[in-house]
Amino acid sequence: MLVYRTTTQPSSDRSHSRATMTASKAPQNILIHIIRRDLRTSDNPLFHAAATAPDEEKFDAYLPLYVFDAQQIDVSGFIQSAGATNPYGSPRSQVAGYHRCGPHRAKFLGEAVWDLSETLKELKSGLFIRVGRIPDVVETLVSELAKKDAKIGAVWMTSHEGSEEKADEKAVASLCKKVGAKWKLWVDEKYFIDDRDTGLESIDKLPGVFTEYKKKQLPLREKPRPVLPPIEKGSLPPLIDAALVAPQSFPFHIPDSLDRLVEFLVAPVKDFLPNKPEYPKGAESAHPYQGGEHAAIQRLKDLISSGAATTYDATRNGLLGTEFSTKLSAFLAQGCITARQVHAAMDSFERGTDPAFKDVEGFGALTKEEGMSEVEAQNTGMESIRTELLWRDYMRLCHQKDGNRLFQLTGTLRYKLDHAADMMDGMASITAQNGHNSENSDTGDNGAASAASDGDGSAQEKKLKSPDKERARSQQGSGINESLLAKEWKSADKEKALPRQSPTAEEVAKILERFNLGTTGMGLIDASQRELLHTGYTSNRARQNVASFLAKHLDIDWRYGAEWYEMLLVDYDVSSNWANWQYVAGVGNDPRGHMRIFNPVKQGFEYDPSGSYVRTWIPEVSGLEKLENAFQPWTASKEELEKTGLSGNDMVANPVKRIQFVVEGKPRTNKNGGFRRALARGNPSKTSQANGNGSGFGNGSGNGYRNSQDVRTDAPVVNGTTRGPRGRGGFRGSFGGPPRGSLGGSRGGFNGNTNGSPSPASNQGNGILAPGYGRGRGGGRRGGGGGYGAPPRGGSQNGYFPPAKMPRVNGSGNHDQVNGNQN
Numbered sequence: 001m002l003v004y005r006t007t008t009q010p011s012s013d014r015s016h017s018r019a020t021m022t023a024s025k026a027p028q029n030i031l032i033h034i035i036r037r038d039l040r041t042s043d044n045p046l047f048h049a050a051a052t053a054p055d056e057e058k059f060d061a062y063l064p065l066y067v068f069d070a071q072q073i074d075v076s077g078f079i080q081s082a083g084a085t086n087p088y089g090s091p092r093s094q095v096a097g098y099h100r101c102g103p104h105r106a107k108f109l110g111e112a113v114w115d116l117s118e119t120l121k122e123l124k125s126g127l128f129i130r131v132g133r134i135p136d137v138v139e140t141l142v143s144e145l146a147k148k149d150a151k152i153g154a155v156w157m158t159s160h161e162g163s164e165e166k167a168d169e170k171a172v173a174s175l176c177k178k179v180g181a182k183w184k185l186w187v188d189e190k191y192f193i194d195d196r197d198t199g200l201e202s203i204d205k206l207p208g209v210f211t212e213y214k215k216k217q218l219p220l221r222e223k224p225r226p227v228l229p230p231i232e233k234g235s236l237p238p239l240i241d242a243a244l245v246a247p248q249s250f251p252f253h254i255p256d257s258l259d260r261l262v263e264f265l266v267a268p269v270k271d272f273l274p275n276k277p278e279y280p281k282g283a284e285s286a287h288p289y290q291g292g293e294h295a296a297i298q299r300l301k302d303l304i305s306s307g308a309a310t311t312y313d314a315t316r317n318g319l320l321g322t323e324f325s326t327k328l329s330a331f332l333a334q335g336c337i338t339a340r341q342v343h344a345a346m347d348s349f350e351r352g353t354d355p356a357f358k359d360v361e362g363f364g365a366l367t368k369e370e371g372m373s374e375v376e377a378q379n380t381g382m383e384s385i386r387t388e389l390l391w392r393d394y395m396r397l398c399h400q401k402d403g404n405r406l407f408q409l410t411g412t413l414r415y416k417l418d419h420a421a422d423m424m425d426g427m428a429s430i431t432a433q434n435g436h437n438s439e440n441s442d443t444g445d446n447g448a449a450s451a452a453s454d455g456d457g458s459a460q461e462k463k464l465k466s467p468d469k470e471r472a473r474s475q476q477g478s479g480i481n482e483s484l485l486a487k488e489w490k491s492a493d494k495e496k497a498l499p500r501q502s503p504t505a506e507e508v509a510k511i512l513e514r515f516n517l518g519t520t521g522m523g524l525i526d527a528s529q530r531e532l533l534h535t536g537y538t539s540n541r542a543r544q545n546v547a548s549f550l551a552k553h554l555d556i557d558w559r560y561g562a563e564w565y566e567m568l569l570v571d572y573d574v575s576s577n578w579a580n581w582q583y584v585a586g587v588g589n590d591p592r593g594h595m596r597i598f599n600p601v602k603q604g605f606e607y608d609p610s611g612s613y614v615r616t617w618i619p620e621v622s623g624l625e626k627l628e629n630a631f632q633p634w635t636a637s638k639e640e641l642e643k644t645g646l647s648g649n650d651m652v653a654n655p656v657k658r659i660q661f662v663v664e665g666k667p668r669t670n671k672n673g674g675f676r677r678a679l680a681r682g683n684p685s686k687t688s689q690a691n692g693n694g695s696g697f698g699n700g701s702g703n704g705y706r707n708s709q710d711v712r713t714d715a716p717v718v719n720g721t722t723r724g725p726r727g728r729g730g731f732r733g734s735f736g737g738p739p740r741g742s743l744g745g746s747r748g749g750f751n752g753n754t755n756g757s758p759s760p761a762s763n764q765g766n767g768i769l770a771p772g773y774g775r776g777r778g779g780g781r782r783g784g785g786g787g788y789g790a791p792p793r794g795g796s797q798n799g800y801f802p803p804a805k806m807p808r809v810n811g812s813g814n815h816d817q818v819n820g821n822q823n
């Protein structure tokens with residue numbers, strides 16, 4: 001029997017005394033703590049419980065374990081013996097055969113694991129890092145410990161979504177049973193609302209629409225549980241003597257530095273795409289962050305102190321730079337931080353309890369706004385971040401409810417069809433509510449997920465209120481009917497493609513290659529795909545467009561896109577990725593499912609109004625002056641193409657899709673005067689304000705129109721024509737009236753003014769017109785809308801033309817087709 005040495009134990013009083021007690025024999029009550037996507041020590045219930053266990057429950061040795069899971073990551077880089085092969089093989093996705101984890105996330109993960117190991121050392125503990133499959137590794141550890149007369153008291157791990165994760169949990173549980181160790185599966189507490197506080201009787205009762213779920217959780221700011229206290233140095237049980245722990249099994253080798261770890265992880269996947277386009281000169285990643293708890297906490301602090309969190313509402317649809325959204329997703333996905341830590345930090349700002357944020361506007365507002373409840377006085381940007389975090393919760397709950405339906409081509413449609421009547425009840429209550437509540441903005445603003453209530457509530461509502469549940473099955477308004485299941489998705493797999501599929505499977509494979517490389521000829525899509533390739537990140541706005549393009553413009557099996565994202569996203573999360581793809585593909589929880597189609601050209605005009613995003617990531621088009629040419633190079637003149645060296649380029653000669661897009665020079669008006677009335681029905685009389693901020697942001701105040709994306713982004717393309725939106729009451733934000741004078745096509749900011757009268761244009765000269773933002777409390781509602789300016793009179797198409805007038809998509813099917821064999 002090996003003697004249990006105390007020399008390597010933590011030196012705190014507490015651990016020292018425990019270590020001394022067991023100095024002469026192998027530990028008999030070891031805690032194995034398996035860490036997966038909970039790579040943090042703070043606000044982690046398992047570390048907390050291990051550190052604060054009462055005397056009678058204390059463990060005499062602690063074995064924190066992280067396993068690089070060979071079923072999700074290619075671990076062949078850990079093989080250092082010449083000639084040895086990886087017994088697990090290279091994990092590949094099911095539909096397309098892509099790597100499961102690409103270089104960006106592999107690096108981020110390595111950094112996060114290393115950071116945890118360093119933090120544990122600081123706490124006078126440590127981390128055992130292994131490679132393989134979790135059940136195999138645990139089995140080896142247990143049998144090695146048994147050989148040395150050491151005994152496992154318990155095995156802990158956090159419950160995670162995913163069939164592979166669940167299978168691992170089951171395997172470890174049965175191993176525990178075999179060796180008589182206690183098995184404990186902990187609730188995953190990295191979400192905004194704790195699973196035990198959602199009020200759901202069972203997961204089957206999860207509403208099929210986000211808005212309905214959110215409604216049940218309001219007010220959001222009161223829902224998260226408090227953050228757990230930090231772990232004190234030396235408070236964890238004594239770290240097990242490494243000599244008792246089975247070493248890494250052959251042929252893998254665990255490196256002893258962060259650089260080597262990252263190198264081992266990235267090596268097998270770094271050349272996943274041999275013909276990858278060059279990294280564009282001067283392009284900066286929107287996600288330059290390292291993995292790990294330290295970086296996560298720093299990012300959170302920076303977000304608040306820079307003011308980015310408070311302006312989030314207005315900036316979140318940005319495309320370039322680090323500050324347009326939180327960039328917390330990758331940290332959240334790996335559990336480097338919890339959503340409730342994010343909430344707590346924002347709350348400390350709003351309450352004015354953390355002096356680190358004292359110089360930021362809005363500090364302590366919660367305690368200063370007299371006559372307002374906390375919910376009313378909370379910061380608008382932070383309120384929106386809370387909603388986004390709830391979206392994340394919701395996507396995970398959908399995964400819990402839907403299980404492997406998440407990975408099926410027809411998604412949740414079959415299930416929904418079978419449960420249509422029940423769902424109608426849920427939706428009826430939402431639309432009924434929205435009929436009189438204009439502040440349904442939360443529904444839209446994950447962007448990916450503008451929910452049913454963003455749409456044409458009135459028509460749908462009537463139908464949904466029908467008492468005849470059976471009729472619900474065939475209701476068009478519900479978006480659920482058998483014909484949706486019959487959609488003919490195109491496949492790149494000859495075996496799976498339908499007999500007369502057009503384009504053919506080979507052609508689809510080529511289209512996919514171009515889609516992945518970002519050479520389709522659709523600017524916004526290509527820019528996003530290249531940004532993803534190079535950095536592992538792309539914005540939510542871009543993700544929605546990319547997913548919609550693949551699933552709804554090209555009708556290609558959306559899972560190719562989801563798997564590409566799985567490989568490349570630094571923030572990949574099984575629930576968020578697959579549920580969002582389903583949502584956008586129209587087979588998930590978007591009540592307007594198949595009807596919502598993003599027009600990527602119009603989205604370019606709206607969200608990349610200076611074209612800087614597209615020009616940054618697709619340097620080939622940077623010389624094209626006109627915006628519409630940058631968004632679709634084939635629209636450029638012959639001379640322009642020759643001048644920029646683009647003649648003959650595939651993006652020009654053979655774009656994957658052409659969208660005829662005409663930008664009108666004037667806002668659309670109707671004879672009642674004012675385009676706004678043509679756009680919005682409902683209750684535009686309640687005033688909300690949009691206060692602009694800084695250069696390029698519009699100052700608007702007016703009748704409370706919602707900002708552009710909600711009305712127009714989702715305008716369906718029908719027979720090559722973009723149908724105008726059906727607005728609803730109480731839209732946020734404001735549209736500007738036409739500015740006086742011509743701006744000659746410059747792209748400065750405009751002052752929005754919803755009275756439709758001319759107002760002076762302010763051309764700030766930065767070439768960017770971004771949505772205005774602000775916050776109004778008219779009638780107790782938010783007014784954080786668009787504040788878009790109207791187009792300059794006589795301006796050229798280089799100007800940013802606001803969404804107020806619907807850009808027209810002219811054209812017949814043959815201008816709006818997939819170039820497979822049709823061109």
Ligand SMILES: Cc1cc2nc3c(=O)[nH]c(=O)nc-3n(C[C@H](O)[C@H](O)[C@H](O)COP(=O)(O)OP(=O)(O)OC[C@H]3O[C@@H](n4cnc5c(N)ncnc54)[C@H](O)[C@@H]3O)c2cc1C
Nearest residue numbers: 325326327328329388392446448540543572573576577580
């Ligand atoms: C097709 C598609 C695939 C996606 N795949 C993923 C994924 O694999 N992992 C992932 O974390 N997010 C995914 N999203 C959601 C969203 O795009 C990202 O969370 C967001 O862009 C990350 O940037 P951020 O942290 O700056 O987000 P912010 O805008 O700052 O939002 C704050 C946080 O809220 C959460 N969040 C925001 N939007 C969503 C959403 N729609 N669904 C779930 N959570 C959300 C994220 O945790 C995010 O960090 C996907 C969206 C789409 C449309």
